Amino acid sequence: MIRILLISALFFLSLDAGELVVIANKANIFKDRLSNQNISRIYLKKKRYNGSLKLVALNLSASDPLRKEFEHSVLSMSDLQLAAYWAKQHYQGQRPPLSMMSAASVLAFVREVEGAIGYIPKASVDDSVNIIYEVKTTP
Amino acid sequence: MRLTVLVLLLIFFAWGEESSYKPGEGVQVGSLPLYAGGYFSLNYKQNETMKQFSIDDLALLAYGDSGKFSYLAEIEASDLYVRNLQPENNHTSDTRFHAERLYLNYDFNDDNALRVGKFNSPIGFWNLSPINVLRDTTSSPISTEILFPKYTTGVNLAHHVYTVSEDTINLMLQETRDLDAIFNSGDVYNNFDIDRHYGLGLIHSEGEWKFQFNAGRFQTMEPKSLYYLMASVSYENESFKLLSEIGSQHDNNSFTVPYAGYLQGVYRLTPQHSLIARLEAYKDHTLDQKEAFGVFGYTYRPIYPVALKAEYQSHSSGHEDQFLCSFSVLF
Numbered sequence: 206m207i208r209i210l211l212i213s214a215l216f217f218l219s220l221d222a223g224e225l226v227v228i229a230n231k232a233n234i235f236k237d238r239l240s241n242q243n244i245s246r247i248y249l250k251k252k253r254y255n256g257s258l259k260l261v262a263l264n265l266s267a268s269d270p271l272r273k274e275f276e277h278s279v280l281s282m283s284d285l286q287l288a289a290y291w292a293k294q295h296y297q298g299q300r301p302p303l304s305m306m307s308a309a310s311v312l313a314f315v316r317e318v319e320g321a322i323g324y325i326p327k328a329s330v331d332d333s334v335n336i337i338y339e340v341k342t343t344p
Numbered sequence: 345m346r347l348t349v350l351v352l353l354l355i356f357f358a359w360g361e362e363s364s365y366k367p368g369e370g371v372q373v374g375s376l377p378l379y380a381g382g383y384f385s386l387n388y389k390q391n392e393t394m395k396q397f398s399i400d401d402l403a404l405l406a407y408g409d410s411g412k413f414s415y416l417a418e419i420e421a422s423d424l425y426v427r428n429l430q431p432e433n434n435h436t437s438d439t440r441f442h443a444e445r446l447y448l449n450y451d452f453n454d455d456n457a458l459r460v461g462k463f464n465s466p467i468g469f470w471n472l473s474p475i476n477v478l479r480d481t482t483s484s485p486i487s488t489e490i491l492f493p494k495y496t497t498g499v500n501l502a503h504h505v506y507t508v509s510e511d512t513i514n515l516m517l518q519e520t521r522d523l524d525a526i527f528n529s530g531d532v533y534n535n536f537d538i539d540r541h542y543g544l545g546l547i548h549s550e551g552e553w554k555f556q557f558n559a560g561r562f563q564t565m566e567p568k569s570l571y572y573l574m575a576s577v578s579y580e581n582e583s584f585k586l587l588s589e590i591g592s593q594h595d596n597n598s599f600t601v602p603y604a605g606y607l608q609g610v611y612r613l614t615p616q617h618s619l620i621a622r623l624e625a626y627k628d629h630t631l632d633q634k635e636a637f638g639v640f641g642y643t644y645r646p647i648y649p650v651a652l653k654a655e656y657q658s659h660s661s662g663h664e665d666q667f668l669c670s671f672s673v674l675f
Contacts, residue, residue, distance in 0.1 A: 246506060254454040259411070267366075283582045285615040288648035292368045292674055293473050295381060298407035298416035301369065 224327040225275055225340035228312070230319050231333065234258060239337050245280050247322060249290065250299055255320070262302035263311050263323035271308070275324050278342050368649025368674045370405065377408035385476035385672035392663050395429040400670075401476060403444060412451045420444040422533055442533075443524040445495070459500040462523045466500065466514045466545050467492050467558045468576045468589045477672035480585075480610050480618070481641045482653045486626045487604035491591045492572045493562050495535045496543070497523050514545035516560065537565045554578045558591075570595055585610040602627045608639075618643045620655070636660045649674035 227244055229235050234255055239247075246252035248262050265272040276287060291301045305311045311323035316333045330336060365371050370381025382404040389396045403420035419441040427435045447461030464472055470488045473479065488494075498518035505511040518541035521528050527535070543560030556576040563569050574591035590605030604626035611619045620641040627634040641655035654669040 242508070243506075246510075251504075251510070252454055252506065253451065257453065283615070285612070285648065286580075286582065288368070292649050293478055295369050295674065296383075296405070296473065296475060296478060298405070298414060300379065304364075 225271060225278075225324050225342070226327045226330055226336045227279075227322060227324045227338035227340065228315050228330060228334040229322050229337045230315055230317075231335055232319050233322075233335060233337075235335070235337050238339075241279055241338070241341075244338050248280060248302055250294065250302070258320045261314075261318055261321045263314060263321060264302045264304045265308065265311065265324070266304050266306060271324070271326065274342060275340060278340050279324075279338075367647055370675070377410045379405075379407055381405045381675055383475050383477055383672065383674045385670050387476075387482060387668065387670045389666060389668050391666035393431060396426060397429065398426040399424040401672075403475070409449075414449045414451075416445060416447055416449075418443075418445040440526055440531075442526050446523060454506075455504050457502045457504075459502070460498075462495055462497040463500060465493055465496045465516060465541070465543065466502075466547075467543065467560075468556060468574050468591075469554070469578055469587060470589065475672075475674075476653075476670055477649060477651050477674045480587075480608065480620050480643065481622065481639060481655050482668040482670040483639065483655060483657065485589065485606040485608075485622065485624055487574075487589055487591055487606055487624070490601055490626070490628060491574060491593050491604055492543070492558070492560065493518075493536050493538055493541050495522070496541050497521070498541065509548060509550040511549075512545075512547040514543075514547070516541060516543035516545070518542075518562075521565075536562060536570075538562045539565060539567075552579055552581050554580075568595060570600060583612045585612075598629070600628070600630050602629070604628070616645055618645075635664075637664075 227239070243252065247260055250262070253260055276282060280287065282290070294301070305314060305323070308325040308329050311325050312329060312334065315321040315323050322337070324340065327339070370379045372379050382402070384402045385400045387398045387400045401420060401422060402424050403418055405416065405418050407416040408414065421439060421441050423436070423438050425435065425437045443462065445462055445464065447459050447463045450458045452458070464474065466472060468488060470479070470485060471494055474484065474488070474494065476482060496516045496518050497520055498516065501515040503513045518538070521539045522535065527533070540563035541560065543558060545556065545558045548555045554577070558574040559572070561569060561571050570593055572591060572593045574589060576589040579586040586609050588605070588607045590603065592599060592603050593601040606622055606624040608620065608622035613619065620639070620643065622639040623636070624639065625636040637657055637659040639655055639657050641653060644652045651670070651672050653672070655667070657666050657668070659665050
């Protein structure tokens with residue numbers, strides 16, 4: 206029975222860790238939650254401001270499975286489509302979002318920088334930041 | 345100019361190892377708002393009368409942003425080295441670097457932006473990714489070469505509207521000559537020699553579809569006023585891309601190019617391997633040419649910013665059939 210309880214607890218914990226949320230700085234002027242389309246535009250650098258505030262989108266490192274999940278679920282682009290997109294943007298003088306080493310780094314950056322936006326596991330969120338989108342994962 | 349190239353190369357390689365370099369994304373120079381990158385391509389061309397190998401492009405890019413301002417500078421050597429193997433065995437080289445693009449952007453806000461300098465004219469889809477490594481094929485469609493000015497030296501005002509769809513209006517204005525001194529000295533190589541350009545572009549994107557319409561007038565140094573119209577459509581999903589652009593050009597009296605267009609399909613066998621088929625047709629009264637031809641190509645990209653391409657062009661006038669292949673890199 207203890208083993209079953211432990212396995213169930215681990216299962217639910219791992220599920221929670223897998224749920225992603227997009228967070229913004231407390232002072233960020235996003236008062237409402239954003240749509241998938243708007244999050245996607247911010248991460249593709251099509252939308253770069255909110256009013257006069259310059260937005261800073263943060264990625265996890267390229268090998269992080271959470272980044273893959275985010276790109277698949279929110280951007281709806283394959284690895285090839287994203288590589289093609291950022292190669293063309295490099296030619297046009299645009300940079301991809303900043304990459305951070307861990308969810309803890311994303312949380313710390315967003316907490317400190319007014320226009321910052323990042324995605325982290327829901328389980329890692331505290332009340333120092335605002336949740337502006339909950340990622341609906343696709344299989 | 346050669347000194348500038350040397351300095352840019354030194355900057356690129358000096359900082360290249362210390363930065364977290366990813367192919368096709370350039371490197372940041374120290375912690376400055378300055379990123380350096382570039383591209384090059386090696387080409388081989390063979391037809392009934394000639395065989396030619398060339399280092400077609402070598403270009404260096406520098407760009408960055410600070411607040412609402414951003415900038416981009418690009419210098420490029422075209423036909424850096426051309427080796428003719430047939431009909432004669434000789435070679436030429438041109439080591440001069442052109443001021444390919446040089447501009448400053450200012451974002452008023454998310455919806456409105458101003459660009460000042462020399463930039464790719466935002467006309468059609470192909471013209472915004474005109475370099476070999478970003479193109480689907482080694483060759484570019486004729487319609488992207490003969491209808492409109494590929495570069496504008498002046499200002500561009502862009503207005504974006506983001507709703508369920510994405511809409512953009514571009515307004516291009518040129519009232520001066522090109523800013524590349526080599527181009528202005530008579531070495532006209534990749535654009536019309538113009539001193540006026542007024543253009544309007546409308547782009548509508550929704551899901552996997554994108555539509556664009558362009559119209560404009562430009563004045564060549566002869567002087568001669570020419571007007572162009574261009575309509576473009578693209579559809580793209582994970583494994584397939586369809587692209588079509590068609591336009592015409594006329595002067596004050598009649599059509600100079602009654603039509604020029606293409607329809608292209610790209611099928612991605614895997615993320616690395618693609619097959620391309622393109623049908624092109626054009627009628628050019630200025631050159632007194634009318635033709636239809638097919639382009640059949642294959643592209644291998646071990647990673648996206650590195651491309652190996654081969655294509656065969658089958659022309660309605662058979663003696664113009666040709667084989668092209670290239671190796672191109674964006675760094």
